[in-house]
Amino acid sequence: MTEDTDYEVDPENLPRRAPRKPLGPPSVVVDDLHITYRVFGARRGGTAQERKSLWDKAVSLGRPDTGPITHVPAVRGVSFVAHHGESIGILGTNGSGKSTLLRAAAGLLPPTSGRVYTSAEPELLGVNAALMPRLTGERNIVVGGLALGLNAKEVRENVPAVADFAELGDFLYLPMSSYSSGMASRLRFAISTIRTPEILMIDEALATGDASFRKKSTRRIEEIREQAGTVFFVSHSLASVRAMCTRALWIEKGKLVADGDVDEVADAYHAFVEGRTDASSGAKLR
Ligand SMILES: Nc1ncnc2c1ncn2[C@@H]1O[C@H](COP(=O)(O)OP(=O)(O)O)[C@@H](O)[C@H]1O
Ligand SMILES: [Mg+2]
Numbered sequence: 145m146t147e148d149t150d151y152e153v154d155p156e157n158l159p160r161r162a163p164r165k166p167l168g169p170p171s172v173v174v175d176d177l178h179i180t181y182r183v184f185g186a187r188r189g190g191t192a193q194e195r196k197s198l199w200d201k202a203v204s205l206g207r208p209d210t211g212p213i214t215h216v217p218a219v220r221g222v223s224f225v226a227h228h229g230e231s232i233g234i235l236g237t238n239g240s241g242k243s244t245l246l247r248a249a250a251g252l253l254p255p256t257s258g259r260v261y262t263s264a265e266p267e268l269l270g271v272n273a274a275l276m277p278r279l280t281g282e283r284n285i286v287v288g289g290l291a292l293g294l295n296a297k298e299v300r301e302n303v304p305a306v307a308d309f310a311e312l313g314d315f316l317y318l319p320m321s322s323y324s325s326g327m328a329s330r331l332r333f334a335i336s337t338i339r340t341p342e343i344l345m346i347d348e349a350l351a352t353g354d355a356s357f358r359k360k361s362t363r364r365i366e367e368i369r370e371q372a373g374t375v376f377f378v379s380h381s382l383a384s385v386r387a388m389c390t391r392a393l394w395i396e397k398g399k400l401v402a403d404g405d406v407d408e409v410a411d412a413y414h415a416f417v418e419g420r421t422d423a424s425s426g427a428k429l430r
Pocket of ligand 1: 181182183216217218236237238239240241242243244245
């Protein structure tokens with residue numbers, strides 16, 4: 145379980161987060177959110193019909209048999225309110241529901257039940273951000289910029305700065321399929337932050353950067369937060385979460401275990417992954 149924690153980043157190398165400022169108005173409100181995935185065709189003993197619920201049987205009446213359906217409850221009753229000017233780390237072991245929570249908060253996954261309200265369309269920067277491998281870095285910057293709502297002139301003006309931030313060098317004119325994963329992740333970050341988003345969600349997208357790029361991107365995130373944006377940050381590096389965030393949510397098996405000051409929640413989570421406590425230790429931090 146400790147593989148979830150990465151101690152490689154020396155906290156001393158990361159800029160300290162700014163002192164806490166008064167919070168702005170709410171930017172993201174998540175109210176009793178449940179997300180259950182329905183996985184079709186999973187086989188784990190028993191026949192298809194035996195393991196289908198009555199509802200599933202009714203829904204699939206008259207349709208070709210899709211095989212058994214497994215329900216995966218990935219997020220189970222999570223509620224929180226995020227404010228402008230906050231950067232919030234999301235902690236939790238693998239498979240605890242962090243990515244699902246962010247995707248739902250970004251409006252990419254419909255809630256199974258519960259609600260999500262946002263003050264602006266969140267920008268989700270994930271490991272799978274839609275860059276096109278057959279296009280050059282330059283074309284991806286153009287397409288990404290247009291997708292973010294910049295006009296053609298603004299995009300053209302931004303290409304050199306984005307390429308420079310991502311440290312692409314001559315690779316700018318080569319297809320992205322030739323990029324190293326670090327290069328691709330730097331480009332993804334640079335494109336997503338061309339325009340200062342009101343709500344930025346980062347799902348492990350900085351993991352592959354080297355120390356100097358991490359420093360640079362940390363600074364950029366700080367800038368976004370200062371411009372009264374909200375930043376959500378999922379990372380395997382507890383040190384980065386501590387350096388970058390003011391608050392942390394800890395989810396385990398889809399449930400919110402703790403929500404509070406980043407250092408307190410990170411300490412409790414750390415004790416948990418080290419096997420010193422169980423997840424109930426987070427409960428008092430809510
Ligand atoms: N597309 C999907 N279909 C079915 N189950 C999924 C899907 N994505 C994630 N899950 C499951 O949902 C749970 C939460 O996953 P995820 O949100 O990716 O967690 P984390 O990001 O914390 O590792 C896991 O049990 C995972 O296997
Ligand atoms: Mg994930």
